[in-house]
Amino acid sequence: MQSMLYLNGVTKSFDGFKAINNLSLDIAPGELRAIIGPNGAGKSTMMDIITGKTRPDVGEVRFRDSIDLTRYDEAEIANLGIGRKFQKPTVIESLSLWDNLELALAGNRSVVKALFHKLSGEQRDRIAEVIELVGLAKRAQELAGNLSHGQKQWLEIGMLIMQEPELLLVDEPAAGMTDQETMETAALLKEINRDHTIVVVEHDMDFIKALDSKVTVLHEGSVLAEGRLEVVSANPRVIEVYLGR
Numbered sequence: 001m002q003s004m005l006y007l008n009g010v011t012k013s014f015d016g017f018k019a020i021n022n023l024s025l026d027i028a029p030g031e032l033r034a035i036i037g038p039n040g041a042g043k044s045t046m047m048d049i050i051t052g053k054t055r056p057d058v059g060e061v062r063f064r065d066s067i068d069l070t071r072y073d074e075a076e077i078a079n080l081g082i083g084r085k086f087q088k089p090t091v092i093e094s095l096s097l098w099d100n101l102e103l104a105l106a107g108n109r110s111v112v113k114a115l116f117h118k119l120s121g122e123q124r125d126r127i128a129e130v131i132e133l134v135g136l137a138k139r140a141q142e143l144a145g146n147l148s149h150g151q152k153q154w155l156e157i158g159m160l161i162m163q164e165p166e167l168l169l170v171d172e173p174a175a176g177m178t179d180q181e182t183m184e185t186a187a188l189l190k191e192i193n194r195d196h197t198i199v200v201v202e203h204d205m206d207f208i209k210a211l212d213s214k215v216t217v218l219h220e221g222s223v224l225a226e227g228r229l230e231v232v233s234a235n236p237r238v239i240e241v242y243l244g245r
């Protein structure tokens, strides 16, 4: 496999306004890629196109080289192995952390059925492993409602990992987090990156720095610059877009 995710010449207009404008992007298998860009750069629209929520007007969107994502709907794309974490956590607060992960394992089965279904040893080990990974093992039996905002985000990332997606799309994970939580989230994503390709959109530059990965700067729906953060942040065009108006 050459590319985990490949976008080529993608354009999407809303009422004549090009939110995405001839966008090309190539994410290698195993990569951790950070996407930054000012408000309105097209980051959310790009994620929506990858996950099938929005259809591009033109352009190629490919997963694992050969899968044309524009032919599938949102649910099918999730089943193909692309998981998306939205900004707002959707954990069930009245259930324990463990039960939230158990539900995520069950996928679309009903809550009642899923929670009364007897887990295999393997499934139990998997939940234990994921809850450890997201740093919440000690709180497994507590209600998710007791978690801080940051901890809920980590649980949610864990719930996504339960589905074993090959490609993980993460939308502004550090929003609303404390500085400490932000750094821990960067460390968590780096850990998860050992087994998963990750594309993360974020505004927080301390977070991006901590990720220590290749950065793509979006502006007006296309790629303005790409490379190491030290390099793109010294690029005069990037500086102008962030500071020059």
Ligand SMILES: Nc1ncnc2c1ncn2[C@@H]1O[C@H](COP(=O)(O)OP(=O)(O)OP(=O)(O)O)[C@@H](O)[C@H]1O
Pocket (backbone or CB within 6 Å): 014, 015, 018, 019, 037, 038, 039, 040, 041, 042, 043, 044, 045, 046
């Ligand atoms: N459904 C829509 N209808 C009309 N315009 C839209 C729609 N979705 C996005 N846009 C416009 O497209 C542009 C790109 O928006 P998008 O939300 O993708 O940017 P963004 O980079 O995610 O911004 P932010 O950092 O503020 O989340 C914006 O000007 C936005 O107003």
